[in-house]
Amino acid sequence: MNQKLKNEELERLSVSEFRASEKNAIVIILDNVRSLNNVGSVFRTGDAFLIEEVVLCGVTGTPPNKEIEKTALGATSTVKWSYSKTTLEALKNYKEKGYKLYSVEQAMKSIPLNTFTWSKEPLVLVFGNEVYGVEQEVIDFCDGVIEIPQAGTKHSLNISVSVGVVLWEAMRGKL
């Protein structure tokens, strides 16, 4: 018998332990993401993979918000977040601090996720709007584009799934 573990057996961090813990030097920037469901899910995934911060830009909704909370399930109290009116403004701020900037998109010179080299440098990952993706001027400001290889009929994965896949790829090498 392979007994399922109860919540209390998982030895997850408490909120205060989370805040005090060393984070992975990854900042997620959401470039005009429309769905509050997606925003909440990004918080939940960011909590699981101990990221540094989420920056909500433009039309992206911000906590406190009931719709965000439905999928964040409390992770808006653990993952640090901020709001920026424009995505470029947020990127400039992180560039000055020495972060490398990558958009997650499909582009001419994108790097397939499975061949991307994760260094120890602090990193910003930009995810875009559900329909329009990351804005071209945002891509142009970044150091590069990471693409999740896909083989089916659809243009792309859902944003919250893309965030999960890319963060998992960043984390798996450290395990």
Added chain:
Amino acid sequence: MNQKLKNEELERLSVSEFRASEKNAIVIILDNVRSLNNVGSVFRTGDAFLIEEVVLCGVTGTPPNKEIEKTALGATSTVKWSYSKTTLEALKNYKEKGYKLYSVEQAMKSIPLNTFTWSKEPLVLVFGNEVYGVEQEVIDFCDGVIEIPQAGTKHSLNISVSVGVVLWEAMRGKL
């Protein structure tokens, strides 16, 4: 300039090409998943990673359904699916066909996703209800449990994110 690619430049499969293409020998079984949003997202991700089939069990909603379509975005017409009244029934069917059965859960003797060996054997991956996870009797019937290592405060990732992470891990080795 790193030009974004338009839909038509991505050379994605058409619906008929998808149906005719060789799939990855992976079947996703949803064990009483309540959210139609999650079900739709699993179809979309299953399309991107060319899986063989999705089996919707118990209370899990089935197409045609407007809520599922909101996140599936048409992938219910590409990814093969079926319905089973109980998850165990579906599992028995695949066991007889020679598939290896794995639940994705937190359990005493789970295998961390990053150390799981993906063989060429056909595989069933079971994902559970949003609150209760995969039922213990389902876990007991499986050949093993795969766990996504997580470091934060929350019990688990959202189901659609978990499906994305596990399918990506299955695919990345083949790229």
